[in-house]
Amino acid sequence: MTTHITDLPPEVLELIGAFLSNRVILNATLACRHFHRHLSSFLWKHVAASVARRNVDVDNLRVHSKWVRSLRYVDYEGQLPLDYYDISFPTLSVLELGSRSLKVSGPGPSAEEYTANWTRLIRLNPTVRDLSLTFPTDFAQVHTELFETIMASLYRPRRLQVDCTGSCEVPYSVQQSLWRVVSCFEEVEFASYDQARQGASLDVDLSRIKRLTYLPFNNDGVVDYDLKVLTACRGLTRLRWGNDFGQISVATFVGYLKHSTWPQLDDLALESVRQSDKEFAHVMGLVPPLKHLRLEGKNFGPLCFNQLQKRHFTTLRALHMELCHSLxxxxxxxxxxxxxxxxxxxxxxxxxxxxxxxxxxxxxxxxxxxxxxxxxxxxxxxxxxxxxxxxxxxxxxxxxxxxxxxxxxxxxxxxxxxxxxxxxxxxxxxxxxxxxxxxxxxxxxxxxxxxxxxxxxxxxxxxxxxxxxxxxxxxxxxxxxxxxxxxxxxxxxxxxxxxxxxxx
CATH class of the missing domain: 3.80.10 (Leucine-rich repeat, LRR (right-handed beta-alpha superhelix))
Incomplete structure (x- = not known):
């Protein structure tokens, strides 16, 4: 008969450990050798390391690499030692790589050196499914080998987050490689300067994307390209578009809806809806029945509400209308x-x-x-x-x-x-x-x-x-x-x- 918690089978202890915070687990492992043996792995499931706060010893990280499920590397005015990028994590599924500031000249590494480290780490860890990349401001210098490695190495990619605060002109070859990477994932959050919005054409199949958040930084009033991206993602179930929807031609958008361009769409978020109540009511009446809806606009009136009621009330799970000031x-x-x-x-x-x-x-x-x-x-x-x-x-x-x-x-x-x-x-x-x-x-x-x-x-x-x-x-x-x-x-x-x- 079990009389003490240390008498519980390892399977039960591990089940309990899944519901405990890291602080509780750490105190338990320091107090009891039995807990240390069976609960230590939970302390290594989520690892974060950076130059500013290098709290994870690289040798310890290598020893415990088999337990790491989520890894986050962030640089501040420099880079982590190269040893951090030479570790293979057998069960790694979530990888976040980022830079808050990168100096091209001086003691800091160049963008090519920086992304070369990322490339090496990704090549060693093909099990990654969720990938987040926060690029330095000199995004134009990123070598295309990084994107080619992502496409060649990750055999079950699922979610990609791309974030670049730079506003520089991006070479066409880099932009093409980036969008080919995007096409490999099911869920994409794109928040970056998009050179293609300047008129560069993209020959990429985006049919694999199911959930898309598109937030281009260079708002040049060019929405034709945005529509090309959206219509190429015919399998979309979720669309969150951060551009000014008021620039969209309602007739064009309604035309796509009439042709069932996104037949599986059930999650929609639109910003700056400036069309009239009558115009946007056409959109609400043709969008497939939605489970999730988030709108920002000033002209959501009775006609739009009637369409919302007729078409979406029976399916809605989440409705965010606090930025619709006419509701x-x-x-x-x-x-x-x-x-x-x-x-x-x-x-x-x-x-x-x-x-x-x-x-x-x-x-x-x-x-x-x-x-x-x-x-x-x-x-x-x-x-x-x-x-x-x-x-x-x-x-x-x-x-x-x-x-x-x-x-x-x-x-x-x-x-x-x-x-x-x-x-x-x-x-x-x-x-x-x-x-x-x-x-x-x-x-x-x-x-x-x-x-x-x-x-x-x-x-x-x-x-x-x-x-x-x-x-x-x-x-x-x-x-x-x-x-x-x-x-x-x-x-x-x-x-x-x-x-x-x-x-x-």
Whole structure:
């Protein structure tokens, strides 16, 4: 019979170790030889080394290389010793290589020398599936051998992240080699200067790409090339395009949708949607039924919302609309009332008057993340008491929130439009106080993170005590707790003493 944890079989100890933090595992391995034998491998699963903080000895890294699953090398004004690039990691699956600053002249290595080290490391580790490359500013000097090695060595590539902060002219041969590498991966995040946007043609098959985040830095008003890239990725299931969608010809984009260019697309994120409500409604009506949608724009009106409701409400899992400033309170409430499978939702605000006028229960009972301000009509910012109308508003809102038993994160901050300041709005936000509905939230056993608006809350000692007792998974609280700064310090200390992180 097992009488002590050290009597457990190694398989059970390793299973337990998978749920422990590195700090706990380190303390256990230092205290017990048995734990050291069976748990040490967890300390080497994720390794990070850099010039600025060379906390991993190269000889130890070589000895324990068989346990490394994720490796991150970052240079600051130089490079790691060459020995770090001469290690083979038999089970390495995630590799991040980057440079924050690179000097071409002087004691620092050139870009060719730098990427030669990367090339050697990648050649030694063909098991890498997820690759992240943060290139130095002199990206034009990167040797194409690096890209050729990636294509030839990695036999099961999955995810690629390319990031280059430089704005220099990139040789066509380098650009071609880079895009051939891109074509080998299923998921790509491209944040770099793209020479091809200047008119250079690319002869690359991008049909393998399923998830694409395209963030070209040189915004030259040229969107024809962007559309060529997007239409070449016919197998896309996720598209996140960081360029100005307002420059796109709606007729052209709608034409691609009518021809089912992306039949499997279910995740879409677009920035700077400046088309009219009527124009963008055509796009919303032709995009395949979406599970994830993120939009930024000013003209999301009733026509777009009708298309969203007809075509996407039954499939949506995540909907982020906090940057759609024309999304009304009524629209946001209709989403909660009708999107049964919704797990993540963000909007600017919901009026508590609309909540009172529509008491029907929300159907999104599986909601995990909610980002929305609930706005009432309190007039006095400095009042310690709420009147009866605000009490009813608070109670109705808490009644809805109490049904979201899977809720893990809630963000109650008011999302201002860029350049505006609506500090007065804090006088009407939802108050987390006992007697006004807070006691209803005892059902939220999974809630881990709460974000209040700055200076919006005026909680008492008993309110915070209630949250600590009943919100058993609570880990982090952001935002002000009291309008009296001395009492704010006391409440913050109470949270921290109980192991809950707080930041005003």
């Amino acid at each position: 009304t309170s009524r629209m946001a409430l209709d989403i909660l009332l009708n999107c049964q499978h919704l797990e993540e939702f963000s909007a600017r605000f919901i009026s508590q008057d609309d909540l009172l006028a529509t008491p029907q229960p929300w159907v999104c009972l599986g909601l995990r993340c909610l980002k929305c301000a609930f706005i009432g009509n309190t007039d006095e910012l400095d009042s310690d008491e709420l009147d009866s109308d605000d009490n009813n508003n608070n109670w109705q809102t808490f009644e809805h929130l109490s049904k979201l038993r899977y809720l893990e994160k809630i963000d109650l901050r008011w999302q201002d439009t860029p350049g505006s300041h609506s500090y007065h709005i804090v006088s009407g936000v939802l108050q987390w106080r006992l007697g006004y509905g807070l006691e209803r939230l005892a059902t939220l056993r999974r809630l881990r993170t709460i974000r209040f608006d700055t200076k919006a809350q005026n909680l008492g000692w008993e309110d915070v005590q209630f949250m600590l007792v009943h919100l058993t998974s609570l880990e982090k609280v952001f935002g002000g707790l009291s309008r009296h700064w001395k009492f704010e310090v006391e409440l913050s200390m109470l949270l921290r003493v109980r192991g809950v992180f707080h930041e005003s």
